[in-house]
Amino acid sequence: MSYFIVFAGKGGTGKSTLAALTVRYLREKKLMPVLAVDADPNFCLPELLGISSFETLAEIRDNALNSKPEGMSLDEWLEIELNRIVEESEGFDLLVMGRPEGSGCYCAVNNVLKRILQEISEQYKYIVIDNEAGMEHISRGIVNKIDLLFIIGTPAKSSLQAALRINELSKELNLSPERRILVINQATEKLEEHRIFSSYFEKVSYLCFDEEIKRISEKGGSIFSLKNHSSVIRDFYSLLEEEIGR
Numbered sequence: 001m002s003y004f005i006v007f008a009g010k011g012g013t014g015k016s017t018l019a020a021l022t023v024r025y026l027r028e029k030k031l032m033p034v035l036a037v038d039a040d041p042n043f044c045l046p047e048l049l050g051i052s053s054f055e056t057l058a059e060i061r062d063n064a065l066n067s068k069p070e071g072m073s074l075d076e077w078l079e080i081e082l083n084r085i086v087e088e089s090e091g092f093d094l095l096v097m098g099r100p101e102g103s104g105c106y107c108a109v110n111n112v113l114k115r116i117l118q119e120i121s122e123q124y125k126y127i128v129i130d131n132e133a134g135m136e137h138i139s140r141g142i143v144n145k146i147d148l149l150f151i152i153g154t155p156a157k158s159s160l161q162a163a164l165r166i167n168e169l170s171k172e173l174n175l176s177p178e179r180r181i182l183v184i185n186q187a188t189e190k191l192e193e194h195r196i197f198s199s200y201f202e203k204v205s206y207l208c209f210d211e212e213i214k215r216i217s218e219k220g221g222s223i224f225s226l227k228n229h230s231s232v233i234r235d236f237y238s239l240l241e242e243e244i245g246r
């Protein structure tokens with residue numbers, strides 16, 4: 001059974017950065033096979049994982065009915081197309097969801113896609129999902145299981161309030177993640193007032209602000225170029241070790 005690691009939180013908190021670091025961690029620990037899923041329409045994960053050319057699931061969804069060869073069923077065609085767009089990289093594969101549905105109705109396509117996605121995901125031991133700010137893909141049933149939910153916030157009050165809302169939403173969606181972890185990222189200090197969060201989450205962790213991470217994103221570099229001595233790597237890897245090794 002695949003192990004689903006999902007990142008959620010307000011935009012700009014560090015979801016994509018930490019999702020990419022998780023892929024790096026799994027690759028380094030040889031915990032494979034890994035599927036990374038970029039479920040944010042403003043995809044950032046490919047760049048962070050050093051992948052520059054890819055097609056999105058949205059593109060194949062929108063073209064499916066027109067591009068399907070005659071005589072082939074929608075199921076067969078989407079399966080071929082989906083397998084084609086899963087990018088194979090060193091130590092992990094990547095699937096980019098792309099933008100949500102446009103004005104057309106893709107119900108038939110979506111239902112088939114959901115089923116094929118589930119079949120594809122069964123081939124992976126670890127699935128890392130970089131979510132959009134809301135929980136759209138999850139609420140639409142594309143993800144129906146979460147083992148480890150990282151809700152990312154920054155010390156900004158609005159972002160921690162968003163983290164609490166997302167936490168509530170994840171409960172309402174009946175996904176019952178085994179573990180819900182609040183990560184207060186880009187932090188400069190631990191604040192006493194954060195203690196209240198420990199009653200809402202299995203764990204509350206801090207990651208500090210790291211100049212090199214910021215520089216990598218400004219230059220458009222990949223997370224694989226981040227130096228091993230970064231304290232974010234040290235602290236986040238030990239959090240992953242504790243959680244995934246449980």
Ligand SMILES: Nc1ncnc2c1ncn2[C@@H]1O[C@H](COP(=O)(O)OP(=O)(O)O)[C@@H](O)[C@H]1O
Nearest residue numbers: 011012013014015016017186209210213214217
């Ligand atoms: N611990 C950190 N230290 C410094 N900058 C960070 C840290 N985590 C994330 N960032 C930066 O914050 C910005 C937003 O991060 P990103 O991962 O794209 O967030 P999200 O996916 O939640 O929108 C990026 O410029 C990223 O490099």
Ligand SMILES: [Mg+2]
Nearest residue numbers: 015016040044
């Ligand atoms: Mg992002």
